[in-house]
Structure formats: structure tokens, C-alpha cells
Amino acid sequence: MTVTQLLEREALDTLETIATRIRSHVIDMCAGPEGGHLGGAFSCADVLTALYFSVLNVDPDRPDDPDRDRFLLSKGHAAVGLYATLAERGFFPVRELAGYGRPGSRLMGHPVRAVPGVELPTGSLGHGLALACGFALANRYAGRTSRSFVLLGDGELQEGSVWEAVIAAASLKLDRLVAIVDRNGLQLTGATEDIAPMEPLAERWRSFGWSVRDVDGHDPALLAELLDGAPWEPGKPSVLIARTVKGHGLPFLAGRSSSHYVTLSPRNHARAHNALPRTESLR
Numbered sequence: 001m002t003v004t005q006l007l008e009r010e011a012l013d014t015l016e017t018i019a020t021r022i023r024s025h026v027i028d029m030c031a032g033p034e035g036g037h038l039g040g041a042f043s044c045a046d047v048l049t050a051l052y053f054s055v056l057n058v059d060p061d062r063p064d065d066p067d068r069d070r071f072l073l074s075k076g077h078a079a080v081g082l083y084a085t086l087a088e089r090g091f092f093p094v095r096e097l098a099g100y101g102r103p104g105s106r107l108m109g110h111p112v113r114a115v116p117g118v119e120l121p122t123g124s125l126g127h128g129l130a131l132a133c134g135f136a137l138a139n140r141y142a143g144r145t146s147r148s149f150v151l152l153g154d155g156e157l158q159e160g161s162v163w164e165a166v167i168a169a170a171s172l173k174l175d176r177l178v179a180i181v182d183r184n185g186l187q188l189t190g191a192t193e194d195i196a197p198m199e200p201l202a203e204r205w206r207s208f209g210w211s212v213r214d215v216d217g218h219d220p221a222l223l224a225e226l227l228d229g230a231p232w233e234p235g236k237p238s239v240l241i242a243r244t245v246k247g248h249g250l251p252f253l254a255g256r257s258s259s260h261y262v263t264l265s266p267r268n269h270a271r272a273h274n275a276l277p278r279t280e281s282l283r
């Protein structure tokens, strides 16, 4: 592709087409030998798109810039979604995604610091919010105005350590901290509301002193606008509850627990691609 073609393509890109490209890469990775957490990567693809293509102040050429915004994928099992996003954003070549899960690749089942753009290794659920509190506190002490974002799973909210961090963030008035909950309603073995009911979720966060928005998690423009505008209330940390569907858009997986971890057969690999919206700029 020539530079002119590349610039033309980027001008045509909307957040929706970027999210579709990210999902397309996820499908390809989940058809490889390792398989992957397709359902949870699909549910948060629009959040990741909004963050990396509209909100986060990050520079792929300077991934360790001290003034950058921080992002942590606390639900680290959705690594395939993060890898696709980081590659599309230019942190490493898109072609590297083909090595995911293969011997010698740094793209493993859960993210590690060796991957450009990954702040910390994640995957053991329940730690990301506390770590993001640490980033926010460190930035405050250093006099920086950059923001810290963290994406949690809704099943992950059953970890007690999450609620310790919820309390700490509110009492420390960490208003440069933004949590996003991927509210897809499913965890590993079933529906969160059957296993450990959490509704009214927005009320719960609010009662802990957070500023809350509860919105459609598949509307990247809305997500971008809201996340860009945080903090929504001075002196309070912000949480965006993103109402999503696990395996969003794939008729044979959407809303099903079976989407959690998938190794796509050649037939389902093709079915999944066929279910994606048609875009001009898909590679």
C-alpha cells in the first residue's frame, strides 16, 4: 500500500471500521493453534477502539513517555483484543499478530510488558483497578495531569480486591482515574446475575463515591465522547458501565458462554468473517 493509499484509507476510517478491523484480527488469532478469548475481546472491541483512536494520549513511537495516559486491561484474558488494537494503533506491525500463541512470539494468552504498549502484565483477575489507582496516585505526586484508564470484566467484580480499590480511589479523590466495566453479563461458566447478582450496578458504584455513566458499550462515538470528558465530577473517580454482548455480532456465539474461549474451526473462521460488517478498508 502506498503512502497516499494509506492516508486515504485513514481519512475514510471511522471508529466503527477500526473496531471491525480489530474484530477481524481477533477472528484470525482465534483460528490459530492457541485459540483465544474471543467473546470477551469482541465485547470490549468498541471500548478499546474509542480509547486508542480517540481518547488516550499515547504515542506508539514513545510508549514510555512519562506524560502518557495509562491503560490497563485488567481482564487480561481478552489479550487478543488488546493486541489487535495496539497493532492497528501502530505499536507493532499488524503482521506480528499472525504469530500469536506460536513458539517464540511475545503475543501470549495474557499480555506481558514485552509487548509494546502493554503497561503491566495482567490476567489474574482483581488486580487492575488497584494498579490503576497506583498509576493515578503516582501521577498526582509527580504533578502530571495524565489520566489512568482500566478495563474490568463484570465477572471480575466478584473479586474482593476490586472493592478495596473502589473504596481507596474514592477516598483518595482520584479524579484522573477512569474505570470501565465490560458489562457483558457473562463470566466463565454462566450469567453473572445467576452466579452473583450485582444489579443495580450503577447504584453500587455511586454509593461508593464514584461518578457513574451506564451506556451502550457498542457505540464507539458515544464511548469516546464520554471517556474523553472524564472526570465527570470534580474530586470523584469515574466509572463507565459499558453494556455489551459477549461475542458481539457473531450469530453462532453472541451472548453465549461458549464464546468465552474459542478455537475456530476453518468453517467457523469463515462464518465469523462473513458476519462482520462490510467495510471499504478491511485488509
Ligand SMILES: Cc1ncc(C[n+]2csc(CCOP(=O)(O)OP(=O)(O)O)c2C)c(N)n1
Residues within 6 Å of the ligand: 039, 040, 041, 043, 075, 077, 123, 124, 125, 126, 152, 153, 154, 155, 156, 157, 182, 184, 186, 187, 188, 246, 260
Ligand atoms: C484470579 C482469577 N481467577 C480466575 C481466573 C480464570 N478466569 C479467566 S476469565 C474468567 C471469567 C471472567 O469473566 P468476566 O470478568 O466477566 O470476563 P469477560 O466476560 O469479559 O470475558 C475467569 C474466571 C483468572 N484469570 N483470575
Ligand SMILES: [Mg+2]
Residues within 6 Å of the ligand: 153, 154, 155, 182, 183, 184, 185, 186, 187
Ligand atoms: Mg463478563
